[in-house]
Amino acid sequence: MKCFTSWQGVQKEKNSIKKVMRMKQFLTFVQKEFYHVLRDKKTLLILFGMPVVQILIFGFALSNEVKNSKIVVMDQAKDISSQKLINKIEASKYFDIEESIHSQGQIDAAFKKGAIKMALIIPAGFYQNLVHEHKAQVQVIADASDPNIATALTNYANAIVQDFQTELNTGFEMPYTIIPETRMLYNPQQKSVYSMVPGVMALVLMLLCVLMTAISIVREKETGTMEVLLVSPFKPSLVILSKTVPYLLLSFIDIIIILMMSVWLLGLPINGNIFLLLAVSVLYIITCLSLGILISIKTTTQQAAMMISLMGMLLPSLMLSGFMFPIENMPVPLQVISNIVPATWFNNIIKAVMIKGLGPSFIWKEVLILTGMTLFFLFVSLKSFKIRLA
Amino acid sequence: MSDTVIQTEKLTKRFGDFIAVNEISFSVNKGEIFGFLGANGAGKTTAMRMLCGLLKPSSGNAQIAGFDIYKQTEKIKQSIGYMSQKFSLYEDLTVLENIRFFGGIYGLSNTQISLKSKKLVDELGLQQEAKKLVAELPLGWKQKLSFSVALLHDPKIVFLDEPTGGVDPVTRRQFWEMIYEAAHRDVTIFVTTHYMDEAEYCNRISIMVDGKIEALDSPSHLKQKFKATSMDEVFYQLARGAKREE
Numbered sequence: 001m002k003c004f005t006s007w008q009g010v011q012k013e014k015n016s017i018k019k020v021m022r023m024k025q026f027l028t029f030v031q032k033e034f035y036h037v038l039r040d041k042k043t044l045l046i047l048f049g050m051p052v053v054q055i056l057i058f059g060f061a062l063s064n065e066v067k068n069s070k071i072v073v074m075d076q077a078k079d080i081s082s083q084k085l086i087n088k089i090e091a092s093k094y095f096d097i098e099e100s101i102h103s104q105g106q107i108d109a110a111f112k113k114g115a116i117k118m119a120l121i122i123p124a125g126f127y128q129n130l131v132h133e134h135k136a137q138v139q140v141i142a143d144a145s146d147p148n149i150a151t152a153l154t155n156y157a158n159a160i161v162q163d164f165q166t167e168l169n170t171g172f173e174m175p176y177t178i179i180p181e182t183r184m185l186y187n188p189q190q191k192s193v194y195s196m197v198p199g200v201m202a203l204v205l206m207l208l209c210v211l212m213t214a215i216s217i218v219r220e221k222e223t224g225t226m227e228v229l230l231v232s233p234f235k236p237s238l239v240i241l242s243k244t245v246p247y248l249l250l251s252f253i254d255i256i257i258i259l260m261m262s263v264w265l266l267g268l269p270i271n272g273n274i275f276l277l278l279a280v281s282v283l284y285i286i287t288c289l290s291l292g293i294l295i296s297i298k299t300t301t302q303q304a305a306m307m308i309s310l311m312g313m314l315l316p317s318l319m320l321s322g323f324m325f326p327i328e329n330m331p332v333p334l335q336v337i338s339n340i341v342p343a344t345w346f347n348n349i350i351k352a353v354m355i356k357g358l359g360p361s362f363i364w365k366e367v368l369i370l371t372g373m374t375l376f377f378l379f380v381s382l383k384s385f386k387i388r389l390a
Numbered sequence: 391m392s393d394t395v396i397q398t399e400k401l402t403k404r405f406g407d408f409i410a411v412n413e414i415s416f417s418v419n420k421g422e423i424f425g426f427l428g429a430n431g432a433g434k435t436t437a438m439r440m441l442c443g444l445l446k447p448s449s450g451n452a453q454i455a456g457f458d459i460y461k462q463t464e465k466i467k468q469s470i471g472y473m474s475q476k477f478s479l480y481e482d483l484t485v486l487e488n489i490r491f492f493g494g495i496y497g498l499s500n501t502q503i504s505l506k507s508k509k510l511v512d513e514l515g516l517q518q519e520a521k522k523l524v525a526e527l528p529l530g531w532k533q534k535l536s537f538s539v540a541l542l543h544d545p546k547i548v549f550l551d552e553p554t555g556g557v558d559p560v561t562r563r564q565f566w567e568m569i570y571e572a573a574h575r576d577v578t579i580f581v582t583t584h585y586m587d588e589a590e591y592c593n594r595i596s597i598m599v600d601g602k603i604e605a606l607d608s609p610s611h612l613k614q615k616f617k618a619t620s621m622d623e624v625f626y627q628l629a630r631g632a633k634r635e636e
Contacts, residue, residue, distance in 0.1 A: 021497045028494030032483065039482045224476025231442050231472040231549075233464060234495040 025234055029242040036216065037246050043212065051204045051254045052261065058196040059266045066152045070098045071118040072110050077126035085122065085138070085164050094156045111143055118142045118153045130168070186271075186355050197262045198350035199323030201255065201281070202343040206288050206317045207309075208251050213292030214305040217243055221300055236385065240296075244289045251285045252278075271357030280353065280367060284346040287370050290377035291342070297384050317343035345369050395420050395547055395578045396441065401450035403436050410436040412601035413450065418594075420546075421576040423569060425589050428598030429629045434582050435551065437598070441580070442549055443467055455546045468496070471540035475552035479536055481525035485516055488524055489539060496543035510538050530561030537568055541577065548572065550581040554588065566591050586621040597625060599632050 037043050073089070075082050090097050098116055101107065110116045121139040129136040140157050142150040186194070217240065220226040229239050255278065262268040270277065291313065299305045318324060320334060321343035327335055338344050345366040352358040352366075360367075396418035403411040411433045418424045428434045439445040441454055443463040452459040455469040479488045486507055493503040511520045514534055519527060527535070533553060540548055550569075554562045566588065573579050581592070589595050589609060596606040605612055605628060609621055616624045 025495050025497060028491055032480070032487075032491045035483055035487065036480075223481075224474050224478050225480060227444070227474050227476075228472055228478040228492075229495070230444055231467060231470065232492075232495050233467040233497070 022238075026238060026242055029234070029238070030245045033216070033243055033246045037250065046212070047208060047250050047254065048257070050207065051200070051258050054200045054204055055197070055258055055261045055266070058200050059262070066117075066149050066156075067093055068096050069094060069117040069149070069153055070115060071095050071120060071153075072098050072101050072107060072116050074101050074103075074107060074119065074121045076124040077122050079127035081127040081130055081136075081168075082122045085126075085161070086120075088164055089120065089157070089160055092156070092160055094153070107141065111141075114143075116143070117149060118157065120157065194268065194355055195323070195351075197258070197266065197268055198347050198354065199321070201258055201350055202284070202321060202323065202346045203314070203317055204254060204258065205251055205281070205285055205346075206343055207314055208254065209247055209285055209288030210292040210295065210313050211306065211309040213244055213247050213289050214295040214299070214309050215302050216247075217293065217296035218299055218302050218305040221296075222302055237382070240293055240381075240385070244293065247289060247292075248282075248285055251288075252282065255281045255285075268354075270354050272353035273359065276360060277350070277353050280346075280349050280363065280370075283367065283370055283374075284342065284349075287342050287374045287377070290374050290381065294377045294381045294384075297381050316341045320344070321347050323347060342370060342373055393420050394418070395455055396424075396453070396580065398441075398452040399450055401437070401440060401452050402448050403433075403440060403445060404448040409601050411440070411447075414598070414601075414603050415450075416596055416603060416606055418547075418578055418580060420578055421573050422594065423573050423579040423581065423592045425592030425595035426580060426582045426598070427589055427595055427625060428582075429632055432598040432629075432632065433601040434598055438549055438551060438580070438582065442470060442472055468543075469546045471543070471545035471548040473536050473540040473548070473550050473553055475555050477529075477532055477536065479524050479532065479539060482523060484523055485511065485520045485527075485535065488535070489542065492539050493542050498543060506542060510542070514538060530557050530564075533557055533561065534565060534568060537565065541572060545577065547578040547580060550579065552582055552584065554583065554585065562588070586625060589621045589625070595621075597628050599628055604628050 037047070071089075073086055075086060086097070089095050095118070098110070101110070107119045107121075110119070119141040121141070123137060123139070126136050126138075138161060140154055142154050144150040217226075220229065226239075230236055259270065259274075259277075263270060292309070295305055295308050299308060316337065320327070320330070320338040321341050322338065323343070327338050327344070330338065349363045349366045349370075352363050356362075394417045396416075398417070399415050400413040401411060401415070402409065402413050414437060426434055426438065436445065440447050440459065441452065443454075443459070443466050447459065454466045457463075457465045457469070459466065480491070483491065489507045489510060490503055493506065498506070507520075511517055514531070516531070516535070519531075524532060524535070537548075537550070537553065540550075554565055557565065562585075569579055569581070569591075581588075583589060592609065594606065594608050595612065596603045597612075598604065605615075605624070607615065612624050613619065613621065616627050618624045618627065
């Protein structure tokens, strides 16, 4: 009996030694992965340059707000009121009046040249009509070859005209007026960065985790080092796992960079719980890493891995996740596809937590879906990995 | 006869209808340099992958370093070294970092690793290059380093898959001196090659044709048997009959 217990003790000790050894092997491997990442300038540039550039581009250069659009004005009235209205338009930051013109033909010519985005026509007798009939018209013509800009511009013009009208009414007693008061929740100034930052986070993490992991694993297959690793006593699943560790850490740093930039540079507040935000981001990173693993197992060349990651993952994340185009407006087949794009769900989560300031009870569905996707990717990876070895 | 370290019995690998390796049986002794020859597509690589534990055999038995090829792959992996035809060290790591990495994944202790690193670097005369990236070394040195790294954990058997491809004759010569030295220390060398002069350096060689071992003996006996003046001729006589192409 005594002999038996001591044998058990030895066995236990052996197991713990084995565990320590495994851990040491694992750390050796992770250290090697860090060498790979930190010594490759291209990788480093992508890792830290890309999020910064993306935030700058999407935050500043690509903006839905239209400013300083060139317009022409055809003033046929030439009275006090028309002059007031024109001054008001000129004063706004949205419009730059290119020139005043006198014929319809000139307007057409200006549109055709692409020199202007909008034209404003004030018909003759503008002041008279206002005073005597309490009713006057202006015509707004917009270049709708870009419908988004056209809509934005006509909205701005309408708002200015409305404003002009209320100013005129002061002093008069109007019998009935209904002034709708519109409130834009969560994003009162309708700044485009509010929708850009969550999108950029989803995109950058997808690109880094999927692409970089896939490439780093496939590179070992290409160079032949994978075979040497598989011949070693190091467990194949640990080979894969340890390759993801550096990317997990570095992506986490990227999230923090993106968040800091969006708070201090773009002035975007973090309304929700920061820890919840970081936790769901880590979940999304893990989803992306497992997808990267899956791609790396299914492909044998770096090029193939890159093509699949870029075409198969990046484009859907960009186009179908609701980042660029609203999902509600997509045809049904694309809506279905958008549901299997992880970025769609992450987008929702980030919007909910970061901008709306909502808590865990509002995002559990998305979290569950991302978790499910991760488990699915890992399961399929494990399965195909075993088949390859057999 | 010294003790056997590799023993196979009707070892077979099928991929669907295709029989890549067809009932090969042979044994290799401790400290022996065993040449494993065959034309491209003869099934050498598949056979070697089974022996290394990378592929599961379809049927047959084998024992590597006394361990069963089906049940004890973990123990087999700990007792073998492997060097592939592709250069298999990390180019973006220094010489020392490579040694430390491979020592680490074979579970050597830190003291063992630093002792062995120093010894290895001294033996190869790489003192100047120890902290340089491996990418900067000439190919011949890389191959020698690769071989030394494969021997780092004192394996009983080393599998070398066309280790001297693309290496100049002088370095090849030096490489074989290293192989002899290892064999002298009772390490068994299992080597595939396409160079027939290298085949002559082996104690015994086997020649695979279409998944089967067609000949297995010492180079001199094989030459006698096939009435040939060189191994080149022996190989040609056997491989000519092959039906399979790559």
